[in-house]
Amino acid sequence: MSALVGVLALQGDFAAHAAMLRGLGAEVREVRVPADLDDLDGLVIPGGESTTMTLGIEREGLGDPLRAFAASGAPVFGTCAGLIMLDRDHLGIMDVLATRNAFGRQVHSFEEDLEIAGVDGPPVRAIFIRAPWVAERGEQVEVLAAVDGHPVAVQQGSLLAISFHPELSGETRLHERFLALIRSAGDRGRARSA
Numbered sequence: 001m002s003a004l005v006g007v008l009a010l011q012g013d014f015a016a017h018a019a020m021l022r023g024l025g026a027e028v029r030e031v032r033v034p035a036d037l038d039d040l041d042g043l044v045i046p047g048g049e050s051t052t053m054t055l056g057i058e059r060e061g062l063g064d065p066l067r068a069f070a071a072s073g074a075p076v077f078g079t080c081a082g083l084i085m086l087d088r089d090h091l092g093i094m095d096v097l098a099t100r101n102a103f104g105r106q107v108h109s110f111e112e113d114l115e116i117a118g119v120d121g122p123p124v125r126a127i128f129i130r131a132p133w134v135a136e137r138g139e140q141v142e143v144l145a146a147v148d149g150h151p152v153a154v155q156q157g158s159l160l161a162i163s164f165h166p167e168l169s170g171e172t173r174l175h176e177r178f179l180a181l182i183r184s185a186g187d188r189g190r191a192r193s194a
């Protein structure tokens with residue numbers, strides 16, 4: 001059975017994530033209100049603008065439901081503003097602190113070839129758009145990739161967060177990795193209930 005993956009669709013580039021996930025065989029549901037989280041196998045929080053997204057989450061009463069969803073062990077994948085939303089100062093789902101627009105105000109966007117731990121094949125062509133980096137992290141947070149020594153891809157158990165936008169360049173390997181996390185979380189769930 002294919003995974004049912006939610007994409008937080010309050011603001012930002014959720015449509016590009018939905019298209020990529022569908023292309024990889026997942027079923028996708030856009031998430032706008034708490035009930036949309038029911039029965040999801042995983043959730044993507046897309047890039048966009050973190051202040052606007054925060055206001056939307058407050059307006060819809062999504063903060064506690066999103067925290068409960070992650071606490072249940074369901075995989076969550078945050079990209080760019082989505083990484084910011086996961087940090088200690090926002091939803092507090094991951095033990096990281098992000099710096100917004102970390103690469104400098106003048107550097108609105110750049111591309112870089114990134115080696116990412118656990119991603120096989122050629123380097124990932126990563127598009128950064130007013131991107132954050134991870135300034136602080138807890139011990140259980142693994143750094144998968146860094147630019148100039150600053151983490152731009154991190155993982156904490158079933159939580160994955162990156163500073164860049166694979167959904168804009170047709171780079172599928174990060175979404176595939178996320179779907180693999182969903183499959184292994186599902187296997188653990190089945191093992192628990194067996």
Ligand SMILES: NC(=O)CC[C@H](N)C(=O)O
Nearest residue numbers: 047048049050080081130
């Ligand atoms: N591309 C992005 O998601 C940029 C994030 C944006 N700079 C913010 O702080 O919210």
